[in-house]
Amino acid sequence: MPSITRRRTANVGRPTSAEAEILAATQRLLINGANFTELGVQQISTEAGVARSTFYSHFRDKIDLLMRLATELMTSSFDVTSAWDPSDGVERLADAFLQVVKVYRKHAAVRRALAEVATYDATVRDFLSAELNQFTDWTIAVLRAEQDAGRTRADLDPVSATRMIVMGGERALVDHVTAGDPGSDAAFARELALTWWYGVYRRPADYSK
Amino acid sequence: MPSITRRRTANVGRPTSAEAEILAATQRLLINGANFTELGVQQISTEAGVARSTFYSHFRDKIDLLMRLATELMTSSFDVTSAWDPSDGVERLADAFLQVVKVYRKHAAVRRALAEVATYDATVRDFLSAELNQFTDWTIAVLRAEQDAGRTRADLDPVSATRMIVMGGERALVDHVTAGDPGSDAAFARELALTWWYGVYRRPADYSK
DNA sequence: CTATGACCGGACATCACGTCCGGAAATTAC
DNA sequence: GTAATTTCCGGACGTGATGTCCGGTCATAG
Known part of the structure; x- marks a missing residue:
């Protein structure tokens, strides 16, 4: 339950010092290998040099904190990927993936925390599925279009x-x-692209056994 | 301290009633959609029709319970997959995957719980990685062998x-x-097999752009 | 009949969560 | 400079789950 007692009315300009401190401290702890679930509010507050009660005047709970962290990395990987079109070819796809890898690597700790919490918390799960669903819908659509154009095998199950x-x-x-x-990173992005390309988009026409 | 003079034949055969009850109850709760993390010992005990203290006389904690559940499904999917060889072709790979899908589906609830807890518990994580590592090591070895034989592209990163x-x-x-x-299930297994086959094992020789 | 082992049903101590206050300190307003 | 306001501290609570312990009941094996 959110606390309504302490309302933050006019902090229009910058985020409160304590709040930023908490966000940063959490990232630090995560990067140091801590896993979010067993991270206590007390630990985070101590690391941030802030009273535990202060934590609750800025975040409803740990999930709220995580979601706040999550929105900060909403540099949508979707945009960079969906800009690609099958007519661009494999190599361009590999380029796009490389960018995505870089983004993921930059926010690896928070990514990991998100994946972790998503397994048991509905809010985070929904957040992540919403992100993935963009890709899913887009991919299915592209595959169907390629099938219609006869460039991708018709018997493929999109x-x-x-x-x-x-x-x-x-x-x-x-x-x-x-x-x-x-x-x-580059090698991985390339493998990913090639696997997609030859495994799905341009699977050979003859299934010779 | 067990008595030596006394034969415990009656207990040796079947697991204690309460223990089996707890295992079954947990599966039931998981199948009903509960997620393991927010499942309380009290809930499990109640569902099993057993005192909470009895739970602790059979399991050290919830993780112990989950691991016990896990070993019951150790019908290694590895065996069925590693029996496959690239010379068997795609269709046989699809057959193998279909078997694996069936196994996963049968134990879907426990699988889900394992994946869930693995994100924040080291014991379960290690258990799962050990399982996956078999596949990883085997797959890398097979890929390298295929490369050496010239049947898989040499520039592929295993x-x-x-x-x-x-x-x-x-x-x-x-x-x-x-x-x-x-x-x-069959369609999915087939897609998985075809993606692997044409995306990795038999990626075409010419990268025409 | 008796001892044993399985189970019950609580009582505890512990710990993290989230809430709520009173007061200090810093910021802003006047 | 003083007053008002906001932010934060520090700590007290209540709650609910964990894991431990133990006395007591009951069925059963000897």
């Missing part, structure tokens, strides 16, 4: 293929920026 | 490709059995 592509791709991405070497 | 394949595949699988229609 829904299953998209599930593999979007869900699987996102997971591989998170795994890559979590465990993979930054030096291999 | 590590990145495997990340996409294994991590992505697992996620797509979980997503499919969670949200997908059982009737589309």
Whole structure:
């Protein structure tokens, strides 16, 4: 339940010092390898050099904090990807993915926290699905269009293929920026693009056994 | 301290009634859509028709319970997949995947719980990675062998490709059995197999732009 | 009949959450 | 400079879940 007692009326200009401190402290803790679930409000407050009660005058709860963190990285990866069109070819797709990898890597800690909390919290789950659904819908549409144009096999199942592509791709991405070497970003983006391209968009016409 | 003079034959055979009751109750709750994290020991005990203290005389904590549940589904999906060899072709790969889909679907609830808890608990995470690592290691080895034999492109990056394949595949699988229609199991398995096959194993030799 | 082991039903201590206040300190208004 | 307002501190509460412990009941194996 949100506290209504302390209303912040006029802080129009800058975010409160304590609030920014808390956001930063949380990121620091996450980057240091802490996992969000077992991160206590007391810990965060201490790290931020702020009283625990102050935390609650800025955030309803930990989820609220996480969502605040999340909106800060809403540099939509969707835009960069959906700008791509099959007629651009594989290499351009790899370029687009490389950009996405960079974005993910920059916000890896918060990404990880989001994926973590999404498994048991509806709010965060909905936030993430909304983000992924953009990709899903777009991908299905593109695949259907390619099928209609006869450039993608007609017997391909757009829904299953998209599930593999979007869900699987996102997971591989998170795994890559979590465990993979930054030096291999380009190689990874390229593999991702090639797998999509030849596995889905331009799967060969003859299934010779 | 168990008595040595006394034979405990009656207990040796079947698990204690209460223990089995708890395991079953937990599965029931999970299948009904509850998520493991916000499932209380009291809830589980009540559902099992057992005292809360009895829970603790059988399980150290909730994680212990989950791990017990997990080992029951250790019908290794690895065996069925690793039996496949690239020389068997795509269709056989699709068959193997279909079996895996069925296994996942059967234990979907526990699977979901495992994926959920793995994000914040080290024990469960290690359990799952150990399972996935089998696939990862095996897949990398197979890819390298195929490259050496000249049947898979030499410029393919086995590590990145495997990340996409294994991590992505697992996620797509979980997503499919969670949200997908059982009737589309075969279609999904086939898409998965075809994407792997043409996206990775038999990616075309000419990258014409 | 007796001892044993499984289970019940509470009582505890502990801990994190979220709420609420009173007062200090800093900022803004007058 | 003083007064009013906002922000933060520090701590007290109530709540609800965890994990531990223990006395007591009951069925059963010896």
